[in-house]
Amino acid sequence: MSETLNLILKVWRQQGPADVGRFEEIDAKGIPVDASFLEMLDIINERLIENGADPVAFDHDCREGICGTCSLVINGMPHGPKQTTTCQLHMRSFRDGDVIWIEPFRANAFPVIKDLTVDRTAFDRIIAAGGYVSVRTGAAPDANSMPVPKEQADDAFDAATCIGCGACVAACPNASAMLFAAAKIGHLDSLPQGKPETRRRVLAMVRTMDAEGFGNCTNHYECEAACPKEISADWITRMNRLHNKAATIEAVR
Amino acid sequence: MMTQLSRFYASSIGKKAVVAVTGAGLLAFVFAHMTGNLLIYLGPDAINAYGRFLHELGHGTAIWFARLGLLAMFGLHIVATVQLTRQNRAARPRGYALDGCQRTTSAARFMIVSGLTVLAFVIYHLMHFTLGVGNDYRTAEEYFTMLDGERVHNIHQMVVDGFSVWPVSVFYILAMFLLCWHLMHGFSSVFQTLGAQTHGTRRIVRYAGYGFAAVILIGNTSIPLAVLFGLVS
Numbered sequence: 001m002s003e004t005l006n007l008i009l010k011v012w013r014q015q016g017p018a019d020v021g022r023f024e025e026i027d028a029k030g031i032p033v034d035a036s037f038l039e040m041l042d043i044i045n046e047r048l049i050e051n052g053a054d055p056v057a058f059d060h061d062c063r064e065g066i067c068g069t070c071s072l073v074i075n076g077m078p079h080g081p082k083q084t085t086t087c088q089l090h091m092r093s094f095r096d097g098d099v100i101w102i103e104p105f106r107a108n109a110f111p112v113i114k115d116l117t118v119d120r121t122a123f124d125r126i127i128a129a130g131g132y133v134s135v136r137t138g139a140a141p142d143a144n145s146m147p148v149p150k151e152q153a154d155d156a157f158d159a160a161t162c163i164g165c166g167a168c169v170a171a172c173p174n175a176s177a178m179l180f181a182a183a184k185i186g187h188l189d190s191l192p193q194g195k196p197e198t199r200r201r202v203l204a205m206v207r208t209m210d211a212e213g214f215g216n217c218t219n220h221y222e223c224e225a226a227c228p229k230e231i232s233a234d235w236i237t238r239m240n241r242l243h244n245k246a247a248t249i250e251a252v253r
Numbered sequence: 254m255m256t257q258l259s260r261f262y263a264s265s266i267g268k269k270a271v272v273a274v275t276g277a278g279l280l281a282f283v284f285a286h287m288t289g290n291l292l293i294y295l296g297p298d299a300i301n302a303y304g305r306f307l308h309e310l311g312h313g314t315a316i317w318f319a320r321l322g323l324l325a326m327f328g329l330h331i332v333a334t335v336q337l338t339r340q341n342r343a344a345r346p347r348g349y350a351l352d353g354c355q356r357t358t359s360a361a362r363f364m365i366v367s368g369l370t371v372l373a374f375v376i377y378h379l380m381h382f383t384l385g386v387g388n389d390y391r392t393a394e395e396y397f398t399m400l401d402g403e404r405v406h407n408i409h410q411m412v413v414d415g416f417s418v419w420p421v422s423v424f425y426i427l428a429m430f431l432l433c434w435h436l437m438h439g440f441s442s443v444f445q446t447l448g449a450q451t452h453g454t455r456r457i458v459r460y461a462g463y464g465f466a467a468v469i470l471i472g473n474t475s476i477p478l479a480v481l482f483g484l485v486s
Binding site for chain 2: 010023073075076077078101103106107108109171173174175176178206207209210213214215216217218219220221222224225226232233234236237238239240241242243244247250251252
């Protein structure tokens with residue numbers, strides 16, 4: 001038998017978008033230290049269901065840290081105290097007797113659907129505004145027909161590791177989505193396939209981001225501290241530069 | 254052109270750029286103002302001559318260009334930051350039960366508070382020395398002196414008398430702490446917002462900002478302290 005923990009959970013419960021919501025205290029006894037945070041919630045939910053209560057709604061999918069579906073703000077930190085996704089956070093990061101506050105990502109642009117699940121389709125609309133390379137007709141190009149310098153490929157890959165989980169928005173004191181937008185813009189701007197459309201892309205994506213009701217970056221750097229993929233706020237520096245250049249060219253053209 | 258300008262200002266990054274550019278101008282002003290102030294240590298003639306120089310530059314037009322420019326920079330800086338702050342608060346209507354912030358600083362979190370307090374100080378400062386509200390620094394004969402056979406405003410006497418009132422000096426010193434707290438975050442934010450820093454220079458820019466704030470703090474607070482301790486009289 002592995003070691004177990006007795007915890008007290010303060011879980012956000014909210015019936016739906018219109019409900020005001022409240023914290024509910026749940027006793028979590030006998031939680032194995034080897035359980036992931038989501039497995040801990042599974043155990044809690046099984047017990048709630050056995051007792052005829054409403055289980056806690058939370059988002060999850062791959063449970064291997066690559067899909068960006070899991071969320072949660074744990075003790076005020078998106079994805080909890082470790083710089084990883086909630087599914088890769090294990091209960092060994094907590095101590096026996098701990099009180100754990102579990103909340104949804106809080107942002108006007110991410111309305112709560114139920115309990116800990118939030119609607120993150122605002123991110124999809126930012127991508128739809130320009131987070132792609134326009135389709136060209138014809139056969140698929142040969143591999144390596146377009147040489148990409150190693151440094152640029154590495155940069156693009158660093159930005160492309162963004163899984164769109166929204167932890168940056170949750171961590172930002174202003175609920176700004178700039179790290180997300182900057183990673184997507186920077187990823188495509190780093191590659192010869194994406195670069196030609198950078199000006200159009202950065203203006204369209206930033207305008208959509210603003211229209212969705214996200215806040216404005218005030219350079220707290222909380223986003224990069226929370227990002228499970230360790231994406232640097234240097235991408236925001238670059239997005240600011242690209243945006244101002246694109247807006248200037250648009251204005252004087 | 255006007256459409257594009259308003260579109261630029263309407264965007265988050267556009268407003269931030271306005272804050273950064275005006276902030277950079279105000280940083281330059283704060284530094285120039287401090288170096289001018291420090292002339293007080295060279296005796297009455299130095300600072301009085303400097304005052305005359307500023308008032309006579311461009312046959313007296315330069316000071317008005319500077320004043321209008323500063324007013325515009327202050328105005329844009331304040332309007333844009335207040336709008337951004339309101340949007341930021343609307344973007345997170347409900348905060349978290351626990352504060353899990355890991356990297357930000359108190360300076361960054363209280364920019365609007367320090368900024369608006371500094372605004373209140375600037376208004377007081379202008380009434381105190383520039384307009385001479387509630388005092389006779391601008392009218393009484395003792396605040397004029399002869400310099401190279403010319404009747405000039407005796408700035409040195411005004412500063413000494415102004416800071417000899419200790420509550421006034423304490424208020425000025427507190428205001429400088431708030432200003433420098435504001436600059437600690439403001440300096441590096443100019444570079445980040447304008448995209449003028451890189452991964453390699455981010456840390457250097459941050460510490461340069463702390464250094465800049467420290468220089469302003471020491472330079473400006475030294476003057477009321479020097480007057481209070483009788484080093485300048």
